[in-house]
Amino acid sequence: MGQKRILVVGLGLIGGSLAMALQGFEDFEVVGAVRSQTTFDKAEAMGAANRLTFDPAGELPGADVVILCQDPAGIVGFLQEHKDRFKPGCLVLDVCGVKTAVMEAAGCLPESVDFIGCHPMAGKEVSGIANAEGTLFRNTHFIVTPGPRATQEHLALLRRMADHCRFGDVIETTCQRHDEMIAYTSQLMHVIAVSVCDDDELFSCKGFEGGSFRDCTRVAALDPAMWTQLFTLNAPALAKVVAGVEDRLRRYRTAIENGDRETLYAMLSTASTRKKQIDLERARGDDVRPAF
Amino acid sequence: MGQKRILVVGLGLIGGSLAMALQGFEDFEVVGAVRSQTTFDKAEAMGAANRLTFDPAGELPGADVVILCQDPAGIVGFLQEHKDRFKPGCLVLDVCGVKTAVMEAAGCLPESVDFIGCHPMAGKEVSGIANAEGTLFRNTHFIVTPGPRATQEHLALLRRMADHCRFGDVIETTCQRHDEMIAYTSQLMHVIAVSVCDDDELFSCKGFEGGSFRDCTRVAALDPAMWTQLFTLNAPALAKVVAGVEDRLRRYRTAIENGDRETLYAMLSTASTRKKQIDLERARGDDVRPAF
Numbered sequence: 336m337g338q339k340r341i342l343v344v345g346l347g348l349i350g351g352s353l354a355m356a357l358q359g360f361e362d363f364e365v366v367g368a369v370r371s372q373t374t375f376d377k378a379e380a381m382g383a384a385n386r387l388t389f390d391p392a393g394e395l396p397g398a399d400v401v402i403l404c405q406d407p408a409g410i411v412g413f414l415q416e417h418k419d420r421f422k423p424g425c426l427v428l429d430v431c432g433v434k435t436a437v438m439e440a441a442g443c444l445p446e447s448v449d450f451i452g453c454h455p456m457a458g459k460e461v462s463g464i465a466n467a468e469g470t471l472f473r474n475t476h477f478i479v480t481p482g483p484r485a486t487q488e489h490l491a492l493l494r495r496m497a498d499h500c501r502f503g504d505v506i507e508t509t510c511q512r513h514d515e516m517i518a519y520t521s522q523l524m525h526v527i528a529v530s531v532c533d534d535d536e537l538f539s540c541k542g543f544e545g546g547s548f549r550d551c552t553r554v555a556a557l558d559p560a561m562w563t564q565l566f567t568l569n570a571p572a573l574a575k576v577v578a579g580v581e582d583r584l585r586r587y588r589t590a591i592e593n594g595d596r597e598t599l600y601a602m603l604s605t606a607s608t609r610k611k612q613i614d615l616e617r618a619r620g621d622d623v624r625p626a627f
Numbered sequence: 628m629g630q631k632r633i634l635v636v637g638l639g640l641i642g643g644s645l646a647m648a649l650q651g652f653e654d655f656e657v658v659g660a661v662r663s664q665t666t667f668d669k670a671e672a673m674g675a676a677n678r679l680t681f682d683p684a685g686e687l688p689g690a691d692v693v694i695l696c697q698d699p700a701g702i703v704g705f706l707q708e709h710k711d712r713f714k715p716g717c718l719v720l721d722v723c724g725v726k727t728a729v730m731e732a733a734g735c736l737p738e739s740v741d742f743i744g745c746h747p748m749a750g751k752e753v754s755g756i757a758n759a760e761g762t763l764f765r766n767t768h769f770i771v772t773p774g775p776r777a778t779q780e781h782l783a784l785l786r787r788m789a790d791h792c793r794f795g796d797v798i799e800t801t802c803q804r805h806d807e808m809i810a811y812t813s814q815l816m817h818v819i820a821v822s823v824c825d826d827d828e829l830f831s832c833k834g835f836e837g838g839s840f841r842d843c844t845r846v847a848a849l850d851p852a853m854w855t856q857l858f859t860l861n862a863p864a865l866a867k868v869v870a871g872v873e874d875r876l877r878r879y880r881t882a883i884e885n886g887d888r889e890t891l892y893a894m895l896s897t898a899s900t901r902k903k904q905i906d907l908e909r910a911r912g913d914d915v916r917p918a919f
Contacts, residue, residue: 479834493888516831517835520832527843529898532901536705544766547816551816551843554839576826581877581880587869603821603854609829
């Protein structure tokens with residue numbers, strides 16, 4: 336019996352960082368699959384994986400764990416094209432930001448293949464292997480959405496991998512609930528950031544930004560193709576939370592326009608108290624949920 | 628001729644930090660005026676000023692520089708109540724986040740008193756003297772809105788004070804333009820942060836926040852009384868930028884609901900490019916405008 340093998344498909348920011356973080360995990364060899372010579376050269380120079388390949392399909396029969404790190408359309412396409420090449424009994428993961436669409440696509444896999452949707456809640460404003468680092472996941476949340484067929488052995492293996500990458504916690508949920516929550520906690524923040532940057536004032540206000548502006552707009556420098564996919568693959572949940580924030584902005588604006596200090600004070604008090612409460616709960620560590 | 632004197636009225640986060648940062652400035656004594664025994668004791672223990680007093684009015688005839696660090700209503704009230712007690716030829720400053728309303732209130736001062744509106748673009752999510760620190764202003768923007776009567780001597784003195792506090796730059800503008808810009812770069816971020824925190828999902832999503840959520844909502848734990856004042860004193864400019872972001876959120880939502888990937892991609896590309904461009908300009912240091 337040879338060495339066990341993890342195949343990371345796609346060495347961008349997340350895939351590259353995972354390949355780096357997973358090196359030295361138990362007795363696994365980490366193989367990184369790339370598409371371009373540029374990425375190959377950069378990954379090789381960085382020592383991003385134990386071995387690099389241009390042929391992920393050829394590696395599938397020998398891979399005990401496969402981690403799909405393409406964009407959502409790339410993951411769905413890869414699953415459909417290669418569904419019969421996976422090693423029986425292997426564990427297949429993905430790392431993209433929407434889970435229902437990916438879990439549905441994984442329904443095409445044979446019964447002997449175990450798929451667990453994953454979403455490492457880590458990132459940067461910049462993409463690509465050049466920005467990858469093995470420490471990217473430290474103290475971040477790792478959300479997993481196991482399907483009904485997920486085995487205890489695979490869940491335990493996944494948890495050991497998460498520990499090795501130094502994730503702060505592992506949170507198990509359903510793909511539907513993941514997508515609802517991520518619409519609010521992540522996708523909405525991106526819609527807000529780009530909406531703020533679309534203002535005519537952006538360039539004329541340069542030099543007048545404080546920390547709040549830099550923080551709110553930090554994620555606006557996003558990858559348009561990737562986020563077009565993420566937004567449209569989670570359209571109902573995202574549209575709902577965007578409509579909610581539109582409604583609340585309108586209510587604040589109305590109170591401001593009317594000079595209605597009483598209503599404004601009441602609204603600001605409620606929101607500020609909610610924020611302080613959740614900050615307190617976070618400081619107490621209540622948000623580190625039990626891992627599976 | 629005795630020692631020159633700076634009187635800081637109100638030792639909260641900003642006033643306390645300024646009093647600390649200004650100690651050792653040329654041959655000035657820094658006097659801090661407080662209202663409560665609690666603040667007095669804390670300020671004394673921290674060495675926040677060279678001397679502390681409960682009687683700002685009594686200090687006015689001997690103060691060469693007066694820095695009003697109350698909330699906007701407190702500043703306006705102080706100017707009206709004590710307008711005839713200021714030392715002729717003195718320089719009066721304020722540090723609050725709206726400038727037109729304060730500059731108008733300063734119109735009640737005698738001609739011999741020079742008022743320059745100031746807005747240090749620094750802050751924290753927490754308030755009060757306990758959170759003050761002399762390093763708060765390092766590398767932040769210092770916006771000043773001199774009135775027509777401001778003398779070159781006072782502008783030069785203000786600049787030397789800003790240097791001593793280690794501000795990153797001093798930006799001179801009109802109070803009207805300040806209020807328009809601050810509506811967009813600061814107040815809007817606070818309206819957005821509270822609007823996000825008002826969502827029913829806030830507590831159920833705990834543990835699912837990434838950096839973008841924490842960054843966008845950081846400033847939501849605001850002081851409701853202070854921000855009610857700031858928002859209503861800048862109502863027209865603020866309502867305009869809130870309406871603008873509502874409109875753009877609605878356009879993103881419509882494209883998402885319609886699954887209109889082409890429009891969505893075009894919108895995201897434009898916003899992302901704008902953000903990258905302004906980040907680049909900032910990295911080049913173009914935003915450090917010439918000081919007066």
